[in-house]
Amino acid sequence: MRDIAKRNMPYRRDEIPKAEALRIFNERDEPLKYELIDEKAGEIVSVYYIDGSPFIDFCLGPHVPNTNRLRAFKLLSLAGAYWKGDAERPQMQRIYGTAFFTQEELDAWLKQRAEAEKRDHRRLGRELDLFSIQEQYGQGLVFWHPKGGIVRQQMDDYLRAELVKRNYSFVYTPHIARRELWQLSGHEQNYGDSMFAPTKLEETEFRLKPMNCPMHIGIYKSQQRSYRDLPQRYAEMGTVYRAELSGTLHGLMRVRGFTVDDAHLFCTPEQIPREIDDCVDFAYQVLKTFGFDKIKFELSVKGSDRSKLYLGADEQWEEAEKALATGLEARGIQYERMEGEAAFYGPKIDFKIEDAIGRLWQLGTVQWDFNLPERFELEYIGEDNKPHRPVMVHRALFGSIERFFGVLIEHYAGAFPIWLAPVQVAVLPITDRINEYAEKVAHELRGAGLRVEVNGRSDKIGAKIRDAQLQKIPFMLVLGDRELQEYKVAVRERSQGDIGAMSLDDFKELARRLVETRALTNT
């Protein structure tokens, strides 16, 4: 590539009749290109050559004038691919590369990429024994191992406690429902491609849920609601299933079964400002707790393009958009207004966070819905004794818990803050005769609610420290004869190294304080 680039060959474009193009590509024995031209080209075909090379391509361009404009490029990897993504068609090799305008940009990008690779959640998930995805059970289906399970449980516990404070109610709903339900909700018509196929029992067809909304509606509709009952706030760690194609699956980031920290709010129009304000505050607080300081809020609105079909009256939209904007502005939050980005059934706020190496991730949403209340004819009896339509808001903060976990692993590079860490303290006796003391220390720390592991194997202490370090355990307690005699612990912190000896009580207090405050660093 470099040779051709240096030779400074021109990119040459030509326009030729389709028949001639077909003849050329046939002559060159390029059956795939031939097929493309045959299918896609008009009467006149645009082709490109690079002078001095047998290369010719069916392509609209434009291209740079000469090959010496290409200075900073690199080939990156090879992967298998099928012609037109069709497994029935010939298998090909896909050569990946990248290019930038300057060598400095390319170098910076390669460095960032290496950093991202080091943090890759799939790799760390294996090394830290957090989760797996197993071909034998099915692609895109996640197994949370005991250590990943601890992190999830901590996330869950934290969120539940916050939901209680904010007066949400917890609900649990079925994973499947009758096919007719999904037709009524519109999911089958609008979202059918992403749903698993129906399964039949006796004369009834059922489908797995791709979203939780209709289920929560079922609870709302189970009785007549008065304005006095509103708002109803239903929260559920709701597991949903999506028929994603295998080619699009990626670790925890894109899967076929995942759990949403879902909630649906049903309220009167008057109650909306308070609810939106609370959602925004909630999102802000949760994301901060996990150490995401840079949060990007986007407000997706209807925009001025009237050719798109939207449900709901203009005044409704105006009010909804205003309520969302006010919710953000009242908290002094900067946001970007995304004109024309709203879903057809209502405006929304998206949260995107920037991770430790500057990548943006889309997480939760506060989404207005004009659609489902109509379809399900939701009602409440107002003060005027007449039926009214409630406002419905979908709301998730983590979004998919699996995906959020993936983002957390990469953000922390596997070194979870102590409150999330699967193992918080590694007790490392220097010799076997300290093992008994090590067990005693561990026992006492466990009594204080800490997650502790003792490494009582007869390895050298250096190896034990390295092990604990690789497992990214926040604290290591190195115990020898002196610690035993003085009833002390020598403390190592995973990023600061040795921080000195202290009494077991002092360490216990330190660790407990860090856990209770959900400290992001152990200082």
Place this chain on the structure above:
Amino acid sequence: MSEINVQLKDGTAIQVPSSTTVAEALKKLDRDLAKQALAAKINHKEFDLATRLDEIPDASGSDRLPEFMRDGALKIEPVLPQTLEGLDVLRHSTAHLLAAAVLDLFPGTKLGIGPALLDDPRYGFFYDVIAPRALTEPIFR
């Protein structure tokens, strides 16, 4: 020979023969921009720098001129480095370069598609090929 009035976004304008290439016209308008340009946008459509002005659809036949050009000026905007459009062109051209190199090294290779990627955090372009024998990473040297 007919002449075409060519104009930059900032209003700078010149009169050039219609057989002038986009590159030459740009050079006369602004040497610096011309040097940096990877391609150019004319009437919001992208063209190669080697394109002659009279090859641009609707630019020569005056009765078919689109509204915006009837005041006589062909509005030309260079596609520059450090823009997304520029990166798109650069990476697409690099994909072609890759395909040319593969054909040089492995005659008989069949080509599939080779687009630029702008949103993928991991890659900037690819080319799908069927080489006479399976390629391995050492070809990346």
